[in-house]
Amino acid sequence: MISRRALEIAAGALTGIFGVVVVVSSIDNGIGWSSAGVDAGTFPFLTGIIIVLGSLYNLGQGALGRGTLAMVRVAVTPSELRRLAGLFVPAAIFVAVIPMVGMYLAAAGYVFAVLALPKRQPVLRALVIAAVTPLALYVVFERMFQVTLPHGALAAAFGF
Amino acid sequence: MENLQSLLHGFTIAVTVPHLTLMVVGVLLGILVGVLPGLGAPNGVSLLLPLTFGMQPVSAIILLSSMYWGALFGGSVTSILFNIPGEPSSVATTFDGYPMARDGRPTTALATAFGSAAFGALVGVILITFLASWVAQVALAFGPPEYFAVYFLAFASFVGMGGAAPIKTVVALAIGFAIAAIGIDTVSGSVRLTMGVDELVKGVSFVVAVMGLFGIGELLIAVEEEFQARAVSSRVDWKEVFRALGRLPHHGIALLRSAAIGCWMGITPGGPTAASFMSYGIAKRFSRNGARFGTGEAEGIIAPETADHAAGTSALLPMLSLGIPGSATAAVMMGGLMIWGLNPGPMLFVDQKDFVWGLIASMYVGNIVAVALVLLTVPVFAALMRIPFAVIAPLIVIICVVGAYSVSNSYLDVVLMLGFGIVGYLFKKLHYPLAPLVLAIVIGDKAEDAFRQAMLMSKGSLGIFFANRLVTTLVLAGMALLLLPLALQIVRLLRKSDEAAHEKVRII
Numbered sequence: 001m002i003s004r005r006a007l008e009i010a011a012g013a014l015t016g017i018f019g020v021v022v023v024v025s026s027i028d029n030g031i032g033w034s035s036a037g038v039d040a041g042t043f044p045f046l047t048g049i050i051i052v053l054g055s056l057y058n059l060g061q062g063a064l065g066r067g068t069l070a071m072v073r074v075a076v077t078p079s080e081l082r083r084l085a086g087l088f089v090p091a092a093i094f095v096a097v098i099p100m101v102g103m104y105l106a107a108a109g110y111v112f113a114v115l116a117l118p119k120r121q122p123v124l125r126a127l128v129i130a131a132v133t134p135l136a137l138y139v140v141f142e143r144m145f146q147v148t149l150p151h152g153a154l155a156a157a158f159g160f
Numbered sequence: 161m162e163n164l165q166s167l168l169h170g171f172t173i174a175v176t177v178p179h180l181t182l183m184v185v186g187v188l189l190g191i192l193v194g195v196l197p198g199l200g201a202p203n204g205v206s207l208l209l210p211l212t213f214g215m216q217p218v219s220a221i222i223l224l225s226s227m228y229w230g231a232l233f234g235g236s237v238t239s240i241l242f243n244i245p246g247e248p249s250s251v252a253t254t255f256d257g258y259p260m261a262r263d264g265r266p267t268t269a270l271a272t273a274f275g276s277a278a279f280g281a282l283v284g285v286i287l288i289t290f291l292a293s294w295v296a297q298v299a300l301a302f303g304p305p306e307y308f309a310v311y312f313l314a315f316a317s318f319v320g321m322g323g324a325a326p327i328k329t330v331v332a333l334a335i336g337f338a339i340a341a342i343g344i345d346t347v348s349g350s351v352r353l354t355m356g357v358d359e360l361v362k363g364v365s366f367v368v369a370v371m372g373l374f375g376i377g378e379l380l381i382a383v384e385e386e387f388q389a390r391a392v393s394s395r396v397d398w399k400e401v402f403r404a405l406g407r408l409p410h411h412g413i414a415l416l417r418s419a420a421i422g423c424w425m426g427i428t429p430g431g432p433t434a435a436s437f438m439s440y441g442i443a444k445r446f447s448r449n450g451a452r453f454g455t456g457e458a459e460g461i462i463a464p465e466t467a468d469h470a471a472g473t474s475a476l477l478p479m480l481s482l483g484i485p486g487s488a489t490a491a492v493m494m495g496g497l498m499i500w501g502l503n504p505g506p507m508l509f510v511d512q513k514d515f516v517w518g519l520i521a522s523m524y525v526g527n528i529v530a531v532a533l534v535l536l537t538v539p540v541f542a543a544l545m546r547i548p549f550a551v552i553a554p555l556i557v558i559i560c561v562v563g564a565y566s567v568s569n570s571y572l573d574v575v576l577m578l579g580f581g582i583v584g585y586l587f588k589k590l591h592y593p594l595a596p597l598v599l600a601i602v603i604g605d606k607a608e609d610a611f612r613q614a615m616l617m618s619k620g621s622l623g624i625f626f627a628n629r630l631v632t633t634l635v636l637a638g639m640a641l642l643l644l645p646l647a648l649q650i651v652r653l654l655r656k657s658d659e660a661a662h663e664k665v666r667i668i
Contacts, residue, residue, distance in 0.1 A: 054331035
């Protein structure tokens with residue numbers, strides 16, 4: 001179970017860290033006014049400062065349990081978390097294997113795994129969808145619009 | 161009216177069997193690229209360009225512009241059905257279009273969108289017909305300060321209208337600006353915020369951000385709420401298409417206002433994206449049903465769609481009359497113009513009367529063809545909503561992945577897109593508004609460039625934003641729009657009305 005307080009704090013920390021990164025890296029670009037006009041780093045620097053200050057405020061509000069969502073105590077219940085993971089984890093694995101096996105194999109495997117393994121769809125229908133998806137991608141992207149999708153290291157090893 | 165005569169002559173060129181066939185082909189291809197995220201009108205137009213080299217310039221431009229209309233319509237389809245905007249200008253359509261489709265009214269949402277889009281385009285073309293020469297002068301008066309003022313106006317009309325916590329809105333907006341700044345700075349040429357990652361030098365495309373924030377983020381919210389439990393049962397209903405169109409005149413004021421905003425933003429090169437956001441923001445503030453915006457209000461679809469198409473159409477005017485392309489697609493078309501041996505600019509209207517008026521006439525006919533074709537496909541697209549969620553979810557993930565990749569053939573973009581998905585989920589969950597974030601990503605760097613160029617011109621004095629009547633009016637209008645909700649809030653606080661505290665506004 002994840003409480004809303006923890007989630008608020010996490011979000012505040014996340015945006016805050018992003019703000020700090022923006023501030024630090026924009027200092028390299030120069031801040032202020034020079035002979036070439038407003039320096040390149042000025043705007044990112046200012047937005048970074050705003051992000052950091054705003055994040056601190058949001059973090060404080062979240063930690064103290066105030067703000068617009070104060071009544072909501074629980075943000076994500078265990079069963080909700082399981083469903084979230086059920087969607088996101090396979091998607092992340094799908095993205096992770098693309099450089100290796102390429103877009104087409106990865107997409108086919110992903111569709112089949114998501115549809116057939118939790119028994120959401122009959123195996124045969126899952127197979128058909130898993131075969132048609134990469135085929136449609138190939139026809140539309142590679143053939144019609146000549147956008148090459150990654151073929152992966154595996155295909156490269158076989159000389160495609 | 162000399163213009164009318166020329167237009168009639170144009171119709172004799174546009175309404176011929178070969179040209180009508182070209183329009184149908186162009187529109188159908190356009191709908192296809194519009195519906196596929198990652199592919200947009202620029203891709204489609206670039207791929208067709210080589211085919212046009214052997215054609216008459218008029219035929220070529222009719223084919224390309226028809227494809228553009230088709231893509232504009234097609235872009236709204238995925239926004240409404242899957243919350244994945246195909247084009248930046250259809251982002252604002254997702255705010256009310258997607259909730260309406262999810263409530264089981266995809267046909268109504270699509271028909272409303274197409275109907276109002278057609279109206280916007282029509283107003284845009286009429287404007288082009290009558291104001292061609294005058295408009296060229298207005299656009300010429302636009303320098304960096306005026307550009308900045310227009311962007312400022314778009315921000316002002318949109319920001320602060322949502323019901324989100326103000327500081328969360330500010331953080332979301334600032335993050336958007338920072339993301340827009342990633343990559344090469346167009347003013348100084350230096351590389352910013354890449355943290356040493358070479359692939360980031362090209363910047364973070366809004367497509368990548370939007371697919372993650374809206375596509376994946378919404379998917380995560382949907383599985384969490386067990387969306388699959390309540391399957392959307394949408395029957396293919398032809399009558400509903402016409403019923404939805406019949407209801408459009410009831411929103412006459414919204415239609416006219418949005419068309420006016422769209423035309424204005426199209427001519428002053430603010431662009432369709434700024435126009436649709438601005439129109440949505442203003443509609444939310446002034447509509448009777450403003451509080452219900454974001455839950456599937458018809459006016460929330462009408463406002464951005466009308467403005468988007470009015471701006472998209474009238475944006476062709478600066479391209480033809482000045483040689484300034486208002487969008488990526490217009491830039492590709494302009495390239496075509498030069499290949500066909502035509503010089504865009506003021507002389508085009510004098511030297512190439514047949515071409516110009518043939519094109520303008522084809523805009524009327526082409527849009528009618530596009531609306532007819534796209535309305536025919538509404539039930540087909542609406543039927544997509546009946547596919548079980550378990551099947552559609554992985555397909556949406558694949559579309560987002562392929563779309564993010566094909567923007568610039570970069571694997572990093574795919575990973576970023578997934579990251580944006582988590583951010584989108586987190587922000588939605590904690591009521592951080594996504595709309596200011598996206599708006600800042602899309603026009604943030606343009607606004608910054610305009611501001612800095614203006615500062616260069618004035619040697620650092622802010623007085624340049626009050627230097628002439630045009631820019632002063634724009635800046636003051638922006639400030640008024642920005643301060644209006646603040647003033648209303650203070651009045652409300654002074655009255656200490658409790659109603660305000662109980663107002664339920666969906667955060668977008």
